[in-house]
Amino acid sequence: MASSASSQLPGDLGRLPEDLGDLDAFKREVSQLIGVNLAGYQDRQMERRILTLMRQEGASDPTTYLEVLRSDARKLREFALGVTIHVSEWFRDAGRFEDLARVVMPELLARFQRLRIWSAGCSVGSELYSTMIVADRLGALERCEFLGTDVDAEVLGRARAGVFDAGEQKGLAARDARRYFEPVGDGALQLRPDLVDRARFERHDLLADPYGRRFQLILCRNVTIYFTQDSKARVYGHLSSALDVDGVLFLGNVERVTPPDSSLQPVCPSFYRKRA
Ligand SMILES: C[S@@+](CC[C@H](N)C(=O)[O-])C[C@H]1O[C@@H](n2cnc3c(N)ncnc32)[C@H](O)[C@@H]1O
Numbered sequence: 001m002a003s004s005a006s007s008q009l010p011g012d013l014g015r016l017p018e019d020l021g022d023l024d025a026f027k028r029e030v031s032q033l034i035g036v037n038l039a040g041y042q043d044r045q046m047e048r049r050i051l052t053l054m055r056q057e058g059a060s061d062p063t064t065y066l067e068v069l070r071s072d073a074r075k076l077r078e079f080a081l082g083v084t085i086h087v088s089e090w091f092r093d094a095g096r097f098e099d100l101a102r103v104v105m106p107e108l109l110a111r112f113q114r115l116r117i118w119s120a121g122c123s124v125g126s127e128l129y130s131t132m133i134v135a136d137r138l139g140a141l142e143r144c145e146f147l148g149t150d151v152d153a154e155v156l157g158r159a160r161a162g163v164f165d166a167g168e169q170k171g172l173a174a175r176d177a178r179r180y181f182e183p184v185g186d187g188a189l190q191l192r193p194d195l196v197d198r199a200r201f202e203r204h205d206l207l208a209d210p211y212g213r214r215f216q217l218i219l220c221r222n223v224t225i226y227f228t229q230d231s232k233a234r235v236y237g238h239l240s241s242a243l244d245v246d247g248v249l250f251l252g253n254v255e256r257v258t259p260p261d262s263s264l265q266p267v268c269p270s271f272y273r274k275r276a
């Protein structure tokens with residue numbers, strides 16, 4: 001997968017047309033159809049994506065597009081995939097994963113007997129499995145539990161299968177490919193079944209569903225960048241509550257907890273520790 005969210009949609013619109021007319025109504029209606037509330041996402045980005053998808057479909061206006069989506073389950077599915085961006089990589093932002101491997105995870109392992117690790121907005125699973133490989137290198141697999149969640153059921157199915165085609169192997173080093181995967185044809189790699197079996201994947205909407213508790217490490221990377229400020233603040237508050245004291249929140253490379261949350265102390269770029 002490519003790494004730039006903004007380059008996801010071919011023909012993405014540089015400017016929005018003046019008359020967005022019934023786009024608000026469209027967003028409300030389509031949110032019901034796909035089960036994801038689009039009101040929590042930044043308007044301009046979301047509207048660009050909707051209009052791009054609408055034009056790719058050849059629909060002239062949101063009302064017509066809504067009719068198409070109502071009557072065609074496959075197109076509705078494509079729409080849902082198109083509005084929730086699924087770009088992911090192995091060991092995304094390699095320097096941050098080095099910090100995880102050298103400093104953060106060893107400290108967590110020194111502090112806690114067991115680590116419950118949650119990749120929130122896990123897409124096809126490369127992020128959670130990268131963390132699993134880090135734990136394996138530290139000899140700590142048996143002490144860790146791995147949960148991946150996403151709002152999108154399709155990517156979760158792919159994460160559970162643990163098969164990554166050639167386009168989904170960005171960031172994966174050849175030595176890791178040899179050690180942890182089996183080739184399954186057409187350049188695709190199957191993650192070792194003993195590792196796939198260690199991960200649990202569940203559907204969870206960060207903007208709507210109740211959060212679990214007592215995690216020691218939460219990765220929420222490149223997910224909230226699409227959310228409104230209000231939604232971000234709520235999500236970070238919930239993620240903080242889901243962490244044990246001294247647990248760590250791991251964000252994407254350019255992400256910050258904004259507005260700052262007093263319960264989350266920045267420790268090094270991209271990492272926050274839950275305060276007592
Ligand atoms: C850009 S991908 C990031 C994947 C991975 N975290 C990474 O950084 O490589 C964003 C993921 O967030 C998911 N997502 C978007 N809105 C969500 C929500 N409200 N709740 C949970 N996941 C969401 C998308 O379906 C997508 O798989």
